[in-house]
Amino acid sequence: MEAWPGPGTPRRTSIDVRSKLAEPGRPPTCGPGALKGDPKDSPAIDFNGTHHGDELATPEAMLALADHLITHPDEPEVAKLLEKYAIYLQPVVNPDGLAAQKRKNAEGADLNRAYPYPREWFRFETAPEAELVKDLVDEISPKGAVAFHSGARSVLWPWGYKEETLGDANLELASRVAAEAMGPNFEALQSIQDYKAFGDFADYAYWRHGTIALTFEISNWQILANVGELKEIVATTVRGSMAFMTALDRMPDDPDGNLLTRTLGE
Numbered sequence: 637m638e639a640w641p642g643p644g645t646p647r648r649t650s651i652d653v654r655s656k657l658a659e660p661g662r663p664p665t666c667g668p669g670a671l672k673g674d675p676k677d678s679p680a681i682d683f684n685g686t687h688h689g690d691e692l693a694t695p696e697a698m699l700a701l702a703d704h705l706i707t708h709p710d711e712p713e714v715a716k717l718l719e720k721y722a723i724y725l726q727p728v729v730n731p732d733g734l735a736a737q738k739r740k741n742a743e744g745a746d747l748n749r750a751y752p753y754p755r756e757w758f759r760f761e762t763a764p765e766a767e768l769v770k771d772l773v774d775e776i777s778p779k780g781a782v783a784f785h786s787g788a789r790s791v792l793w794p795w796g797y798k799e800e801t802l803g804d805a806n807l808e809l810a811s812r813v814a815a816e817a818m819g820p821n822f823e824a825l826q827s828i829q830d831y832k833a834f835g836d837f838a839d840y841a842y843w844r845h846g847t848i849a850l851t852f853e854i855s856n857w858q859i860l861a862n863v864g865e866l867k868e869i870v871a872t873t874v875r876g877s878m879a880f881m882t883a884l885d886r887m888p889d890d891p892d893g894n895l896l897t898r899t900l901g902e
């Protein structure tokens with residue numbers, strides 16, 4: 637990661653790669669990183685990919701997003717976001733799964749079912765990789781977050797674990813703006829309308845931190861057909877991510893901080 641930023645890139649942008657897990661003897665492929673000089677001074681936005689190791693477009697889309705932010709510092713939208721926010725990028729949550737091109741981690745846990753959520757007593761999985769993501773989210777309490785997945789073309793907002801909605805206009809607005817930017821093949825829906833999931837990342841971040849937390853399902857396919865298709869997928873995802881961040885920037889901050897934590901129990 638020392639190669640980023642390359643020559644000529646403004647010095648205010650940097651990537652800090654944090655610790656990550658992999659099986660002993662195998663170097664980790666890529667861990668969480670943060671863009672910006674001093675993340676602690678800024679509100680945070682978090683993106684992550686590859687909770688599922690067989691969703692091969694998601695780490696590529698994450699790297700494309702990093703590339704877009706680093707190589708377009710003079711674009712007003714990019715400049716504003718980099719100036720104001722600490723943008724965290726975690727390309728590969730599940731390095732062992734990616735190496736094996738399998739959904740689950742080396743212990744057979746589904747990492748996107750391994751987060752606490754309001755129905756804690758009904759959690760299916762625990763996993764150290766999800767704990768790392770959770771630790772980061774707890775540390776930075778991001779204003780917005782997106783997890784990249786593949787298997788559909790949609791933008792999903794919490795909850796995934798129950799049908800009841802909160803009527804959170806910001807969640808729905810961010811989803812619709814992102815889906816619209818990604819194109820007519822993408823739809824915005826509540827997560828459970830896609831499928832029911834207990835203990836996913838977005839539910840956790842929204843529940844514990846009031847984060848505008850979404851899931852981008854960036855491609856109908858998991859295994860990639862060809863390079864041209866991948867280029868299209870990552871370009872689409874970068875568009876959606878930029879639209880998401882711009883919409884997020886226009887939302888007022890929650891003055892009560894973790895309001896949801898106090899009011900949303902089971």
Ligand SMILES: [Zn+2]
Pocket residue numbers: 687688691748784785786
């Ligand atoms: Zn997935």
